[in-house]
Amino acid sequence: MPAKAPEVSYLNGKAINREKIDDFLDYIARNNQGIGSVSISRNGVQEYHKDFGQQQLKGITYDKDTQYQIGSISKMITAVMLMQLVENGKLKLEEKLSKYYPEIPNAQKITLHQMLNHTSGLGDYVGEEEDNWLFGKAAVGDKAIIAEIKKQGVSFEPGKKTKYSNSAYFLLSRILERLNNKPYNILLKENITDKAGMKHTFSVLDQPKNVFKSYKFNGKNWEEVRDFNFRNCIGLGDIVSTTEDMNTFMNALFSGSFIKKETLDMMISNKEEKVFGTGIMKVPFYNITAYGHGGDTAGSHSILSYEPVDKLSFAITINGENMRHNDLYVGVLNLLYGRDYQYPSFDTEKPETDLKKYEGEYETKEIPIPLTVFSKDGSLFAQGKGQPEFPLKKMEKNKYQFEQAGIIILFLPESKQMELTQNGKTFLLTKK
Incomplete structure (x- = not known):
């Protein structure tokens, strides 16, 4: 039997070039393009950290322990606790959903595994941002959410x-609470944050105080964004x-502190055509494949990933977006x-028409x-449900790329279709 080829280190043992990343993030801040925080760790040791752009905000206080909303990265943490x-x-x-929620349509057919991946x-009870009914000052309660589902x-x-479902994860979170007979914030503390030493990670049920608001740039100043309840x-x-805590979570997850390696391997999608695993997503970058999850709220955007070969964990969260978060x-x-x-x-950027x-x-x-295609600020973007949006750069008439x-x-506008080519394969997609 031939020996297995060694896995290739993408960093080749090189130190992270802190100066280059610093310079880029300073450039972003100087141009009022973003506010946020970046942390990079290798082998469980933080090698880079920078908060950027906070000085652009007037009348706010923050420190190294100030937390950000991490959105749907919460789903990955919930999935780990279920495993x-x-x-x-x-x-x-x-197990079928009907064991816990028999009143949900198709509950007798839907498995918990299908909900996780x-x-x-099931649908998305959160809805679209423009008509979202979850922005209210008061919590609507489980009864109203289940009625909507x-x-x-x-x-x-x-x-x-495959269709991204916030509804599925709402029900999974309630099942988690029911089986443990404890509220979510206590389970998070006992099963995740205490085990890993994550001192600055909380559920909203903990009523955290040191939390950044979200902001957008209005052309002159940064103004606060109304976010979810x-x-x-x-x-x-x-x-x-x-x-930093987000990277601590990933390093603990991949080192076996929360679940067994066999369980983690099962959660990761290793099939070429799949993006979603069991609560963990693929996060590709050129020929590099990391694993993790993204998270978006009405005003904050985050990505958290772990690349197993270099044991590199990458966490970034943006609570002030002017430059598109995926580009950053x-x-x-x-x-x-x-x-x-x-x-x-x-x-010098000019919008396309x-x-x-x-x-x-x-x-x-x-x-x-x-795949949803949309335009914003004169540029074209594409996004799979539950995945980060990505920009499409024009190559020639009707032809775009995400390098x-x-x-x-x-694009084939006359027939309302597109040809998507990746890894030597071409697929014909039709507009709904």
């Missing part, structure tokens, strides 16, 4: 498609943390891995996640 119950024999992934067919029903039979998304989007992520990653990277020019003809949701049976992931898209 702890699986290991302890208190929960089985193939977004193949349940029932009202939305299912969009496909379980296991047939996080009591309406406990266990799927309510956790606050620091980037990509800029830092390019500098981290020593790739050529040209800083964006904020003075006639992008509406490309907009819409495209799908094909060959790809499990529909970092090797994606080329040829």
Whole structure:
């Protein structure tokens, strides 16, 4: 039997170039393009940390322990706690939802595993941002949320498609509480934060005080953004943390502090065509594949990932967005891995025109996640449900690319279709 080829280190043992990343983030701050925090660790040791842009805010106080809203990264933490119950024999992934919520449509067919990997067919009770009913000052309560989940029903039979579902994770979080007979914040403390020494990570139920608000730039100043009432998304989007604590979580997860290696391997999606695993997503960057989760609220954006070969954990959260958050992520990653990277020019960028003809949701049976194309500030973007948006750069007429992931898209507006090419494979997607 031939020997297994050694895995390639992407950093080749080199130190992180702190000066280059510092310079880029200072450039972003000077140009009023972003506010946030970055932390990078290797082998469980933090090698880089920087808070940037906070000086642009007037009349606010912050310190190194100030937390950020991390949105749906909360789902990955909830999934880990559910897998702890699986290991302890208190929960089985193939159990049906009907055991806990028989009143939910299709509950007798939907497994907990399908809820974890977004193949349940359940909807998204949170809704779209412009008509979101969860912004109120008072929490609406579980009864109202479950009523909305029932009202939305299912969009496909379980296991047939992949569609990101906040509703599934709301129900999973309540199941977690029911089986432990404890509220979510206590479970988070006992099973995650105390075990890993995460002193600055809390659920909204803990009523954390030292938390950054979210901001947007109005052309002259940064102004506060109205964000969710996080009591309406406990266990799927309510956790606050620091980037350093986020990396502590990933290092503890991949070193076996929370669950066994076999369990973690099962949670990770290793199939080429799949993005979602069991609570953990693929986070690709060129030929590098890391694992983790993204998180977005109405005003804050985060990404947390772990690359197993270099044992590199990367956490970034942005609570003041002017430059698109995904572009900022990509800029830092390019500098981290020593790739050529040209800083964006904020003075000379001109918006493109006639992008509406490309907009819409495209799908094909060959790809499990529909792809939504939209324009913003004169630029074109694409996004799979539950994944970070990514920019599309024009190559020629009707042809765009996202170079970092090797994606080329040829739009066919007359037939309302697109050809998506990646890794030598071409798929034909049709607009819904």
